[in-house]
Amino acid sequence: METDSAGLGNDAEVKLSVEQIEWATLIFVMEKAHRNKLSKKFKSHLKDKRVICLNIPDDYAYMQPELVKLLENKVGAYLR
Numbered sequence: 001m002e003t004d005s006a007g008l009g010n011d012a013e014v015k016l017s018v019e020q021i022e023w024a025t026l027i028f029v030m031e032k033a034h035r036n037k038l039s040k041k042f043k044s045h046l047k048d049k050r051v052i053c054l055n056i057p058d059d060y061a062y063m064q065p066e067l068v069k070l071l072e073n074k075v076g077a078y079l080r
Contacts, residue, residue, distance in 0.1 A: 008034060008037050008041065016038075016042070018045055021042055021046065022045065026050050026052060026078055027046075027049055028051075028053075028078075029051060029052070029054065030054055030055075030057070031055070031058055032055075034058070035053050038051065054075065056071070
């Protein structure tokens, strides 16, 4: 399964687009605040999408080992 990462913030290297949402089978967010922001910005495009909140605080550095381990544990079951 292919994965792609995009953000909702103004500082995101890759900003989330309608095309990415339409392409996605599952959409993961780190926090409830992210899910709320996603819903507010893309509500009409999320009707048939499954959005999963991982409940991981968004205060880790990119590829920080602790974050990678948390993501592997929480997301792994969905990607098999």
